[in-house]
Amino acid sequence: MDETITTDLSPTCLTTTYPEPEEFYYFWCEKPSDDILISTGVFACTSVCGLVGNAVVLWFLGFHMKHNHFTIYVLNLAIADFSLLLILLAKFMLYFISWVSCIEEYELELASAILFPLFLFCYFAGMYLLTAMSVERCLAVWFPVWYRCHRPKHLSGILCGVLWALAVVSILLLILNCAFTAICAEVFKVLNIVHIALFASIPLLSNLALFIKLRCGSQRRHPGKLYVAVLLSVLFLVVLGFPFSVEGSISDFYPNRFYISFLLTSLNSSINPVIYFLVGSCRQHRFQCSLKDAFRRLFEEEATSEERNQEPGDAVMETSV
DSSP, rough: OEEEEEEETEEEEEEEEEETTTTEEEEEEOOOOHHHHHHHHHHHHHHHHHHHHHHHHHHHHHHHOOOOOOHHHHHHHHHHHHHHHHHHHHHHHHHHHHSSEEEHHHHHHHHHHHHHHHHHHHHHHHHHHHHHHHHHHHHHHHHHHHHHHHHHHHHHHHHHHHHHHHHHHEEEHHHHHHOOOHHHHHHHHHHHHHHHHHHHHHHHHHHHEEEEHHHHHHSOOOOOOHHHHHHHHHHHHHIIHHHHHHHHHHSOOOOOOOOOOOHHHHHHHHHHHHHHHHHEEETTEEEEEEEHHHHHHHOOOOHHHHHHHTTTTTTTTTOOO
């Protein structure tokens, strides 16, 4: 006769069945508390809204607007955010299934082993792209002549490709250490510390230098919509995106668990389309245009600026932000 042993390991119920002495089956059953149900409901709604918003950005930039230096970064960032939200939504669905019905533990771990590296890949890529966008905007204002005359024509596209490749290298470094060494947790912590040190400080310092140039230079100018959009994206990255890196750098992180930092990361990946709309539609401190017009006003600002800067006799004028 088969013998079934059930042990209550609150809050996780681990059920082990022995059909034969040599075979073991483990089932993951977790009963969520009310706060977890509320947070996951908010997460699901946020992720769906973020997917729609980033899809609109991809649709507009991909089919309704000519690309320029700025929109290439925005397009790649929207791809990273859309993919990240899709992966997080799949991870959420996996946890939801584990709550309503017991699933074998190895299936949960296998799915997490696939989804977690993909999540990190999109998370790192979005961080790198926003940093590159901030630095380029800073260089465009501090070194306008170089930016117009000596900047490689396809620098944005090449740099985006390099940054995606850098994200792949970061993930491979983590995977190889986890597969062949016993220092997986240490490597993950160090990787997060490096990301916090570099990709939080560089965008903030770039935007600070840009603000000083615009407001404290010999020719004071009002920051344009482009500067405001990038600055807000950086601030939300620091507030909502980096808690995941902080949590991963100071504590043991298990890919098959669901953390509140995932919710914050989904908010960060969902907020950029909202920023684009609000900044693009704001005129005289009021929001007064459609979604399409708001995106066009924001994204075409860079193209208009570049066309003006390429006119003869304009070599000494600074690039408008």
